[in-house]
Amino acid sequence: MSGGLRIRDMAVTYRSGAGAAPVEAVQGVSFALADGEILGLVGESGCGKSTIARAILGLVPLARGTVEWQGRRIDTLPKERFRALRKELQLVFQDPNACLDPRMTIAESVAEPLRALMPEFDTGARAARARERLAEVGLTDALADRYPHQLSGGQLQRAVIARALAVDPRLVVCDEPLSALDVSIQGQIANLIGRIRRERGLACLFISHNLAIVARLSERVLVMYRGRIVESAPRDTLVASPLHPYTRLLVDSVPEADPLHARRMLERRRRASARRRDLGSPGCPFVARCPFAVDRCRTLLPPLRDFSRGHLVACHRADEWRDGLPAER
Numbered sequence: 001m002s003g004g005l006r007i008r009d010m011a012v013t014y015r016s017g018a019g020a021a022p023v024e025a026v027q028g029v030s031f032a033l034a035d036g037e038i039l040g041l042v043g044e045s046g047c048g049k050s051t052i053a054r055a056i057l058g059l060v061p062l063a064r065g066t067v068e069w070q071g072r073r074i075d076t077l078p079k080e081r082f083r084a085l086r087k088e089l090q091l092v093f094q095d096p097n098a099c100l101d102p103r104m105t106i107a108e109s110v111a112e113p114l115r116a117l118m119p120e121f122d123t124g125a126r127a128a129r130a131r132e133r134l135a136e137v138g139l140t141d142a143l144a145d146r147y148p149h150q151l152s153g154g155q156l157q158r159a160v161i162a163r164a165l166a167v168d169p170r171l172v173v174c175d176e177p178l179s180a181l182d183v184s185i186q187g188q189i190a191n192l193i194g195r196i197r198r199e200r201g202l203a204c205l206f207i208s209h210n211l212a213i214v215a216r217l218s219e220r221v222l223v224m225y226r227g228r229i230v231e232s233a234p235r236d237t238l239v240a241s242p243l244h245p246y247t248r249l250l251v252d253s254v255p256e257a258d259p260l261h262a263r264r265m266l267e268r269r270r271r272a273s274a275r276r277r278d279l280g281s282p283g284c285p286f287v288a289r290c291p292f293a294v295d296r297c298r299t300l301l302p303p304l305r306d307f308s309r310g311h312l313v314a315c316h317r318a319d320e321w322r323d324g325l326p327a328e329r
Contacts, residue, residue, distance in 0.1 A: 003034070003035045003070050003071060004032060004033050004034040004035045004037070004069075004070070004203060005032065005033040005056070005067075005068070005069055005171060005203065005205070006031075006032045006033075006066075006067075006068040007029060007030055007031050007032070007052075007056070007065070007066075007067055007068075008030050008065055008066045008068070009028050009029075009030055009064060009065040009066070010026055010028070010029045010030070010052065010055060010062060010064075010065035010066075010067070011024055011026055011027055011028060011029075011062065011063040011064045011065055012024070012025050012026040012048070012051050012052075012055050012060055012061075012062060012063055013025070013063040024063070024227060025048045025051045025227055026048040026051050026052055026055065026227050027048075027227040027228050028065075028228065029048075029052060029065075029224075029227075029228065029229055030065075030229075030304075031222055031229065031232065033171070033203055033205055034203065035170070035201075035203050036201045036202070036203055037203055037204075037219055037220070038194075038197055038203075038204040038205075038206060038217060038218050038219055039204070039205050039206070039218060039219070039220050039221075039222065040206050040207075040208070040214035040215070040217065040218030040220065040221040040222065040235070041205060041206070041207045041208075041214075041221075041222045041224060042207075042208055042209065042210070042211050042214045042221060042222070042223055042224070042250065043209065043223060043224035043225055044209055044225075045209060047224045047225055047226055047227065048224060048226075048227040049175070049176075049207045049209075049224055050094075050175050050176070050207065052207075052224075053091060053173045053175040053205070053207055054091075055067065055075075056089070056173060056205070057089055057091050057173065058074070058075070058077075058079075058082045062075050069085065069088070069089065069171070083117075086113075086116075086117050086167070087117050087118065087167045087168070087169065088169055088170045088171060089169060089170075089171050089173070090113075090164040090165075090167065090169040090171070090172050090173070091164065091172070091173045091174075091175060092157075092160055092161055092164050092172060092173070092174045092175065092177045093160065093175055093177075094175055094176040094177065094179055094180055095180045096148075096153070096156035096157045096159065096160045096180070097148065097153075097156060097180075099160060100148045100156065100159065100160065101148075102147060102148050102149060103147075104147070105144065105145050105146060105147055106134065106139070106143060106144050106145070106146055106147070106148070106151065106159045107127065107130045107131060107134065107144040107145060108130075109148075109159065109163055110130040110133055110134060110144075110159060110162045110163045110166055111126040111127060111129065111130040111166065112163070113163060113166045113167050114126045114129060114130070114166055114167065117167050118167060129166060130144070130162075130166065131144055133162040133163075133165050133166050134158075134159065134162045136162065136165065136196070137158040137159070137161050137162045137165075137192060137196070138158060138192070139155060139158055139159060139162065143155060152185075153180060153181050153182065153185065154181055154182075154185035154188060154189060157177060157178075157180075157181060157185075157189050158189070158192065160177075161177075161189075161192065161193065161196070165196065165200075169202070170202065170203060171202065171203040171204070171205070172197075172202055172203075172204050172205075173204075173205045173207070174193060174204060174205065174206045174207060175207050176207055176208055176209070177189065177193065177206075177208075178190060178208065178210070178213060179208070179209070179210075186213065190213055190216060190217055193206070193217065194216075194217050206218055211239075211250045211251065211253070211254055212254045212255075215235050215238075215239050215254075218235055219234065219235060220232065220233065220234055220235060220310075221233060221234075221235050221238045223238070223244065223246065223247045223250065225246050225285055225286055226285035226286075227285070228285055228304075228314065229304055229312075229314070230244045230246055230247070230285070230286065230304075230313070230314045230315070231243060231244040231246075231247045231311075231312065231313045231314070231315075232304070232310075232311070232312040232313075233310065233311040233312065233313075234310065234311070237309075237311055238251075238311075239251055241311075242325070243307065243311065243313040243315060243318045243321065243322070243325070244286075244313050244314065244315050244318070245286060245290045245291065245292055245315070245325060246286045246289075246290075247313075248325050282298075282299060282300075282301065283296070283297050283298045283299050283300050283301055283302075284297045284298075284301065284302050284314070284315070284316070292317055292325070294316070294317070296316055297316055297317075300316070302314045302315055302316045305318075307319075307322070308322075
């Protein structure tokens with residue numbers, strides 16, 4: 001794949017304070033996102049998903065690895081040259097309240113990227129483009145002239161999406177765009193993102209802790225745990241036949257119309273929580289919570305291997321359950 005986005009062996013390290021040991025938040029992550037494709041990235045809070053988003057957009061430096069866009073390496077570009085890419089690469093943040101200026105109207109906030117990145121637009125053209133993008137996400141002219149505190153959470157997230165679209169990007173990274181919204185609004189915004197992505201032919205990296213939403217929107221899904229990709233597959237394959245025990249835990253967490261489902265999941269989570277030990281193990285990052293762990297899982301890090309037609313999994317025992325994981329011991 002020469003176009004699109006390609007991540008190779010990405011690692012990002014943070015230091016929590018003077019003298020503290022560095023923490024590798026992202027560890028050897030590799031994946032590709034084709035032009036026009038929507039790729040889901042799912043995992044629990046703290047696994048490194050948002051760090052990947054920020055690293056792609058040049059907001060945090062890489063400890064190692066590369067980021068390529070349209071066949072060109074971009075992670076080593078000077079700030080001024082990376083700035084020219086901002087028109088092509090946009091980010092939708094998790095909390096719209098935190099990324100809209102309370103002193104600016106919604107229309108002014110949506111027009112701001114045009115002022116910064118497209119100086120050929122004069123004041124009138126910026127205002128017209130802003131209102132076009134707001135209409136595209138379902139916000140009226142009356143709402144465009146309001147301030148952030150006068151809009152609901154769902155309306156604010158629509159405005160943030162409109163701002164990302166203002167400069168006609170080719171890739172949009174959506175970093176947990178639904179988690180700050182009421183459940184009743186999440187479906188509306190998910191439908192909006194899916195519609196815009198299809199109509200515009202955008203590439204989209206959709207990041208969430210909610211597998212149900214990711215599976216609803218994405219064509220392929222990456223599953224991340226403690227800084228690593230542990231499984232990657234086409235959506236339908238991953239949901240129907242997860243090969244990693246952590247992925248199955250995520251799949252089983254999706255609510256069902258089964259009165260016993262909640263009870264079973266509470267018990268499964270209780271057992272998983274009780275196994276959270278040996279976090280410094282050199283082996284599989286999930287070993288402390290895995291009901292199927294054996295000795296080699298504790299001592300040897302499993303590589304991410306391709307098992308069949310693009311279904312990748314990092315599990316030593318995956319060969320044993322190609323037809324599905326067994327019941328927990």
